[in-house]
Amino acid sequence: MGRWEPNARGRLEQAALELYGERGYEQTTVAEIAKRAGLTERTFFRHFADKREVLFGGQGALREVFVHAVAEAPDSAAPIDAIAAALEAAGALFQERHEHSQRRQAIIAANAELLERELIKLASLAEAIADALRLRGITDPAASLAAEAGIAVFRVAFARWIGETGRPDLSRVIRESMDELKAVTAGASRVDTR
Amino acid sequence: MGRWEPNARGRLEQAALELYGERGYEQTTVAEIAKRAGLTERTFFRHFADKREVLFGGQGALREVFVHAVAEAPDSAAPIDAIAAALEAAGALFQERHEHSQRRQAIIAANAELLERELIKLASLAEAIADALRLRGITDPAASLAAEAGIAVFRVAFARWIGETGRPDLSRVIRESMDELKAVTAGASRVDTR
Numbered sequence: 001m002g003r004w005e006p007n008a009r010g011r012l013e014q015a016a017l018e019l020y021g022e023r024g025y026e027q028t029t030v031a032e033i034a035k036r037a038g039l040t041e042r043t044f045f046r047h048f049a050d051k052r053e054v055l056f057g058g059q060g061a062l063r064e065v066f067v068h069a070v071a072e073a074p075d076s077a078a079p080i081d082a083i084a085a086a087l088e089a090a091g092a093l094f095q096e097r098h099e100h101s102q103r104r105q106a107i108i109a110a111n112a113e114l115l116e117r118e119l120i121k122l123a124s125l126a127e128a129i130a131d132a133l134r135l136r137g138i139t140d141p142a143a144s145l146a147a148e149a150g151i152a153v154f155r156v157a158f159a160r161w162i163g164e165t166g167r168p169d170l171s172r173v174i175r176e177s178m179d180e181l182k183a184v185t186a187g188a189s190r191v192d193t194r
Numbered sequence: 195m196g197r198w199e200p201n202a203r204g205r206l207e208q209a210a211l212e213l214y215g216e217r218g219y220e221q222t223t224v225a226e227i228a229k230r231a232g233l234t235e236r237t238f239f240r241h242f243a244d245k246r247e248v249l250f251g252g253q254g255a256l257r258e259v260f261v262h263a264v265a266e267a268p269d270s271a272a273p274i275d276a277i278a279a280a281l282e283a284a285g286a287l288f289q290e291r292h293e294h295s296q297r298r299q300a301i302i303a304a305n306a307e308l309l310e311r312e313l314i315k316l317a318s319l320a321e322a323i324a325d326a327l328r329l330r331g332i333t334d335p336a337a338s339l340a341a342e343a344g345i346a347v348f349r350v351a352f353a354r355w356i357g358e359t360g361r362p363d364l365s366r367v368i369r370e371s372m373d374e375l376k377a378v379t380a381g382a383s384r385v386d387t388r
Contacts, residue, residue, distance in 0.1 A: 080381050115314070119313040141350050144350045145346060152342035182379050185375060187272045187274050
């Protein structure tokens with residue numbers, strides 16, 4: 001990337017979200033996104049394979065943060081604690097992007113193809129986390145169950161956080177959701193809600 | 195359905211699974227499925243919207259069994275116990291279809307479109323279970339977390355069961371997986387595996 005295109009990637013993401021929100025995802029073209037960002041289509045395709053991937057470009061970083069946090073947890077950490085550490089690390093990625101995340105989620109929820117893509121990405125994230133747990137010597141099915149449970153907590157917490165106004169703390173919502181999962185699986189008949 | 199087409203639906207499912215296994219899902223046409231089943235294309239379309247839906251025709255029944263079991267659990271049952279009862283009821287649906295389930299899963303795993311469809315169906319199943327829990331007075335996020343955790347247990351147990359030979363007992367695998375989820379979320383550092 002040349003220096004004449006500062007933060008091209010971020011500008012393209014921002015322009016795409018605006019246009020998807022204004023006109024709908026289906027109706028927006030790559031040419032329009034590039035124009036809104038003040039960049040060329042060629043620059044767009046240097047950063048993203050297609051207009052769908054603009055919405056999923058952060059998934060690689062998310063996976064890396066998750067897997068790294070699981071791998072780096074102390075040897076003595078139980079699988080669920082390694083997962084909790086990974087969820088908090090992932091939460092930090094989004095903390096400054098509350099409004100962005102709200103807009104992105106609204107666009108995805110409105111389109112079946114995008115929703116399927118999101119689910120595939122989350123399933124592959126769960127697989128990556130399970131692999132990271134296996135590298136710690138956790139056998140199946142514990143590794144798969146811990147990873148799936150972690151993704152469930154992440155999804156539920158993320159949806160709650162998206163629904164809150166102001167500048168809610170995603171780490172707090174994740175911790176609360178993890179505590180509630182623990183209470184639920186321990187057989188609590190009613191769980192404290194805030 | 196006329197009486198000259200006994201078990202047309204089952205015959206079409208069987209024929210489709212055979213052909214998808216032999217030729218691949220992409221390469222198989224509705225005409226071929228109908229022919230293999232000894233039925234007409236018109237009969238096919240009386241039972242299924244398209245060749246993809248042959249693989250997902252059981253999802254309505256699965257959802258009904260899940261939701262009914264959650265609704266019928268005793269008032270005193272904790273959410274996780276209502277979920278466990280629903281998982282066992284769902285398991286009974288598949289018990290006699292081990293080989294069928296193995297073949298179906300192999301076909302789905304080989305095709306990204308089918309895999310996305312499967313994930314969407316599972317996500318909507320989790321939503322239906324969460325709704326059934328809310329009708330029992332369980333508030334969110336406990337309802338969502340219990341439902342997501344239940345689907346995670348179901349997926350992991352189903353995959354283990356598919357991988358076993360002989361006539362493994364799906365209910366047993368589900369119970370074991372639920373116990374392992376409980377152990378994992380309780381912070382067990384190693385979980386007994388069998």
